[in-house]
Amino acid sequence: MITVAGIDCGTNSIRLMIASMDNDGLHVIVPRIMRVVRLGEGVDVHHAFSSAALSRVYEAIDEFAEIIDHHHVDYVRFVATSATRDAKNRHEFESYIYERLGIYPDVISGEEEARLSFLGATSVLDMNKFEAPYLVVDLGGGSTELVLGDAQNPSQIEAAYSMNIGSVRMSERYHLEDAPQEDAISAAIEDIDGNITRAATTVPLHKVRTIIGVSGTVTTMSAIAIGQTEYHQESIDGTIIEIDDVDAVNNRVVRMSRVERDTLSVVHPGRRDVIGAGALVWSRVLKNISDCVEADGGHITSYVASEHGLLDGIVLDLATRKYAEISA
Known part of the structure; x- marks a missing residue:
């Protein structure tokens, strides 16, 4: 051991x-x-x-x-x-x-981050319940990773892309921390959408059939969307969330003042100033993926919220490699 x-x-x-x-x-x-x-x-x-x-x-x-x-x-x-x-x-x-x-x-690298996030997210879900291909979206503070793959072989992902958009980066860049102006939101949307468009030249978003969202922003917005007033991890992990439900919450939270966000007890205090920017990124990611899928004749209306991602992937990858070394 x-x-x-x-x-x-x-x-x-x-x-x-x-x-x-x-x-x-x-x-x-x-x-x-x-x-x-x-x-x-x-x-x-x-x-x-x-x-x-x-x-x-x-x-x-x-x-x-x-x-x-x-x-x-x-x-x-x-x-x-x-x-x-x-x-x-x-x-x-x-x-x-x-x-x-x-x-x-x-x-x-962003690509290695994507690989480990995919490994961590898919290792704990019953993937037989969901249709492949799976897209794991890891929405962090500085970057957002998109990784497409098949959970049957998570070490062989089909495509991955790291975008330099995240809750902290976008909040600071466009001053979204406290009741942002509509022109600031519009500028941020243009930036986010441009990044996703570039990502789509590497990751074939039209092929996605299941979205798995990981990170604090995703799980927090999911908790608000299902009506939690206090965060309960066990009620979020693996839960299927309707995109329309979370989109309504995303659009409301991004426009809140900091005082209003402070009333959202489900949001960790250390995340309240950047949760609006994170919500905006998540909203645009979901919309762009949905549009790409629909343009290809598909239909996607929900995502899976996961408490597991990069950290789980780091631990599982390290343990698997080191145990194989000592067992050889």
Whole structure:
């Protein structure tokens, strides 16, 4: 048996999961622990981490290091994504991680992020209930990954594309954090749609038959759409959500003031200033996919909300590879 830890350090939050693997498969020891650190604050403009953002993420890394030591973890993989790819001072961040965890972060490409997100999202769903091909949409703070594939062989995805649009990046770029003006929303929509159009030249969106949405934005908007007033993970994970229902919520939330968003108890406090931008990205992604499918004679009216994505993929991939090495 081996014990592994995966850390997913994104633009808005950092997450930890610990699991063991033996001949019977993967066993989660420490379910996802999330801390909102806003590492990507200002990166879209300044292309560098701020000292305040680094302090927040260092505090979380210190906490995670203690948990990892307590569980006598054999292997750790620290994955950094969009914000770290863009930060010119990332060496300081990388050095701190090495000092605390003894490893350097993997600053993965958008395509690798997409592959791991697909693996994580499809590994826990009963895919026999859904029609292939499956499109996993991982809507993060700095980027959004689209990955098309067949869950029967998640290591062989058909196509993937990483778009530099996310809840933090778009909120800062178009000032969508507090009752945005309609011209700001329109400019953001033009930017988002342009990114999706470019993505569609790589990912054949017209072929999609099942959409699986992962990330905090997607699950949060799904919770609001089904009428939750407090977030209940078990009621969201694997739930089929009608696109029309969530679209109405998306369009309402993006136009809210910060005061109004603060009344949405289902939204994590660390996400309330950027949830409007995230909702707008999710709304446009769903519309563009639906339009592409319908133009090809298909029809798609819903998606599957999933609590599982990149972090699950990191842990499963690491555990599978390392267990195979020691078993060879």
